[in-house]
Amino acid sequence: MQSPTIVNPSQLDPVNPAIEKYMRSLVGRTDHPVLTEMEAVAAKNNFPIVGRLVGVFLETLAKTIDAKRIFEFGSGYGYSAYWFAKAAGADGKVICTDGDPQNKEKAEQYLKSADLLERIDFRTGIAQEIFGQTEGLFDICYNDADKGDYPEIWRMAKDRIRPHGLYIADNVLWHGRVAVERYVDIVPGWTEAILEHNRLIFGDPEFDAFINPTRDGVVVARRKSQ
Numbered sequence: 001m002q003s004p005t006i007v008n009p010s011q012l013d014p015v016n017p018a019i020e021k022y023m024r025s026l027v028g029r030t031d032h033p034v035l036t037e038m039e040a041v042a043a044k045n046n047f048p049i050v051g052r053l054v055g056v057f058l059e060t061l062a063k064t065i066d067a068k069r070i071f072e073f074g075s076g077y078g079y080s081a082y083w084f085a086k087a088a089g090a091d092g093k094v095i096c097t098d099g100d101p102q103n104k105e106k107a108e109q110y111l112k113s114a115d116l117l118e119r120i121d122f123r124t125g126i127a128q129e130i131f132g133q134t135e136g137l138f139d140i141c142y143n144d145a146d147k148g149d150y151p152e153i154w155r156m157a158k159d160r161i162r163p164h165g166l167y168i169a170d171n172v173l174w175h176g177r178v179a180v181e182r183y184v185d186i187v188p189g190w191t192e193a194i195l196e197h198n199r200l201i202f203g204d205p206e207f208d209a210f211i212n213p214t215r216d217g218v219v220v221a222r223r224k225s226q
C-alpha cells in the first residue's frame with residue numbers, strides 16, 4: 001500500500017490568500033495607530049497574533065452576546081485583548097494571562113495608548129493556574145495558549161461559561177495539519193492535542209459549535225441554556 005504523502009501545511013490554508021486580502025480590504029475603518037504598531041511588531045518578530053480579520057470577528061462575537069467578563073488564556077502582548085476590551089465597553093473586564101512578564105509590560109503600554117487599560121486585568125503566570133484562582137462564570141473564555149494545553153483548557157473552561165456564553169479558540173485547523181494523515185508539527189504532540197480538543201468540543205451535548213476557517217481556524221462554541 002502506498003503511504004500518504006506529507007502535505008506542506010501552507011498548501012492547506014483554508015482561505016485563499018486573495019480572498020483574505022479582499023476581506024482585509026473591507027475592514028480598513030478599524031485602523032488605529034496602536035493596532036498598526038502591534039501588527040508591525042508581530043510581522044517583524046514573527047509573533048503569532050490573531051490578526052485583523054480574526055480581531056474583528058472576536059469583537060463582533062463579544063458585542064453580539066454583550067460580553068462584559070472575558071478570560072483570555074495566552075494574551076501575548078495584548079492584541080486579541082484590544083478587540084475584546086473594545087467590545088466589553090467601559091464597564092467590562094478582560095482578564096489577560098501570559099507566562100512572559102515582558103508581554104504584560106508591552107500589553108499595558110499598548111492598551112494604555114488605546115485608552116483601554118482600565119478594562120484590562122493582566123496577570124503573569126500559567127493561565128490554567130490563574131483561571132483556577134478566579135471565581136464565577138465568564139461570558140467568554142478565549143483560548144490561544146500553547147496548543148498542547150488545549151484539551152486541558154477546554155475541560156476547565158467549559159463549566160465556567162455562562163449559558164449562551166462562548167468558548168473561542170484560535171488555530172484549531174493548525175494550518176491544515178488536522179486534515180491530513182502525515183504532517184510535520186512545530187512541537188510534537190500539538191496536532192494530536194488540537195484534534196482531541198476539537199473532538200471534545202463537537203462531541204459535547206452542552207455546546208453548539210462551528211469553525212470559522214479564517215486565517216488558521218477559530219472555533220466558537222456556544223453554551224446551551226441549562
Ligand SMILES: C[S@@+](CC[C@H](N)C(=O)[O-])C[C@H]1O[C@@H](n2cnc3c(N)ncnc32)[C@H](O)[C@@H]1O
Nearest residue numbers: 049050074076079080098099126127144145146
Ligand atoms: C499565540 S500567542 C497569543 C496571541 C494573542 N492571543 C493575540 O492574538 O494577540 C500565545 C501566548 O500565550 C502564552 N502562553 C502559552 N501557553 C500559556 C499558558 N499555558 N499560560 C500562560 N501563557 C501561555 C505565550 O507566552 C504567548 O505569548
